[in-house]
Amino acid sequence: MLILSGLISTPLLSQNDAADTVYSVTDTLPDDYNLFSKDEVLDISLSFDIKYYKRKRSDEEYLDAVLTYYTGENDSITRNIKLRSRGIMRREYCDFPPLLLNFKAKDSVGKEFNKINKLKMVTICKKGQEDYLLREYLVYKIYNILTDYSFKVRLLRINYINTGDANKRDRQFAFAIEPVDLLSKRLNSFEVPLRTLHRNIIKPDMFDRMAIFNYMIGNVDWAVGNQHNVVVLQSGQSDRPDLGICIPYDFDYSGIVDTDYAVPGEGVDIKSVRERAYLGLCREKQDFEKALKEFSDNKDAIYGVIRDFPYLKEKSKTDMIKYLDGFYSQFDKRNSIVNNLLFDCRRYGK
Template identity: 40%
Template sequence: MNETIRIFAIEIRKQAIRPDNHLFSTAMKNRIFLPSQIIVILILLLVSHSRSTVAQSSVRDASNASFGLFENEDPLEIVLQYDLTTYLRRKPKEEYIKGKITFHPGSADSITRDIRLRTRGVFRHTQCYYAPLELNFRNTGFGYSDLDSIRKIKMVPQCNPGRESEKYVLIEYLIYKMFSTLTDTSFKVRLLTVKYIDSENRQKPFTQFGFFIEPVKMLAARTNSMEIESRALTQKTVYPHMIDRIAIFNYMIGNFDWAVPNQHNIKTFKPRVFESEYLVTAVPYDFDFTGLVDASYAIPDDKITGTTSIRDRIFLGVCRSREVYQQALVEFLEKKDEFYGLINEFPYLDAKQKKKMIYYLDTFYEQCTGKQRIVSVFLNSCKNF
């Protein structure tokens, strides 16, 4: 570009100094100092070049910047546009539906890209009106490093229409946040307000809460590990302090819908730098079937669990000594105020629901008084895998 400007300036000057040139004669008649015109033209060209360079630089910078998908606590506004009728009636689990996603990182900003999506899940796939979603971002090119690193991402919508189902998805989101206060080896989540638009114009647009779950590969990269799947894994093959934390946390929230074998609502990882050749890390997920959420559809099989109430608690951890359990409970006692703060300061649940959640957690902490009562519960129901 600079070479073009130089050649252009030389050529204009050559033309200007020729006495027979019309530009020269006109300038002389009107007493116009022609070199000043040249300077103005050059300045305009340089400004144009500068703006172009800045614009190209901005694009390059954006590609290296992070969108901060899981670093921001504020709800992210997104728009999903796809064939809602096909999604609701057929719930395609194998084939993808073409769609568009729009991110609204700010009131005046938006990013729209073509994506593909399909349904996922097991229980909620059949029981929920709005089945859980998997969004495929492959080859999308958002221009942000974290978004462009994502090939597939899970989205949890509310299960059914109505405020009751909205409450369930918000509480489940909070449970993920609660576990993350205990350890970084956990799934990050991002709360969403999702506007759904039917690409076929057969249904009216509607807006609901939902949340993104950090992709497994992103968690593995963040924790310098790799996912492994094996039927041979048991609680005894997980680092003891990790599986004890998971077992007590699931007991606290009233979750007995998990197991390490077959990795049922548990993901397992092998650290790339490991202390033991035989032990793995584990991360729980999928918390809608818990006493803390208390979803109307969450009815336990009493033949398996021995109860028909999701509000009951069942300890499914591996057997330890009384001293090990007492030590494992320390971080739960230390995090009590933080757990309660997450609930009380959350602006999207009403006071009645918060009170119900706090009451349920209170019943756990009442058992922890002196630690003896709850440790006895653990010892009476623990498993020798």
């Protein structure tokens, strides 16, 4: 079995998001405040050549941009930054590809963007698809309910200013994802360098939580082996420092988000992303029951994340809750949920 202890701490950016080090951030700031310390929507403006950005959609070429965010009713802070597109499928498919923002070291001091070097931002893929973005944002928030070992997100309301088209403006939602270096520091851990990993080197309770969560939301677009939509961390303060910590991200292919471009993954016997398949490892029944208890205990809080969110259409809220009902209906007297996990893990998890 591969042991993780002894690996060198090497922070990495996933999804081809490695960037030059010209805009590196110093590490001398207090940790008590950053973009992800609050939940309310943050209003910002981004001014850059959007016309050129959409045409080139390069994940290598950085464009000059101006970011303005508002610290009060009449106060704002403006920063000159660099940005580029990121991702794989969404960078090719979306009319407006996701963004990677790159801050200068001196601009990463204080306020909202404290200690942030590079920031991944999820944008609305195509016009009329705001609900997809808000649904995915809520999926991150639901996982936050279950564990601190999860990516924090912050909802943004962006005023885009297109300098390539007579400063034409457009206002849209987006959300920012906690950078891996901030996540690692928050959890007193470091990212395991990208390599082929076996699922057995992940802490069993964390692997099971992530696998059941992905089953709950109808997501089969993940894998620990090649760290596909999964970040693996290691913590020397863990009760098992030789085992890794897995944290999922990118949920646009899940059934609960149900984007128009999502298709089932290869090797999984489902015809639609709205169907569920459990890709976790097989466990004893009592182990599954223990892992499932936190999902049962947090059911009301999970539903509350959706019901209490003011920006999603009621129709979409109803659809998300109905989809979760399909998961929780398996918590019955026949223990259907455990039997279904056991059936799937023998086919896929082994």
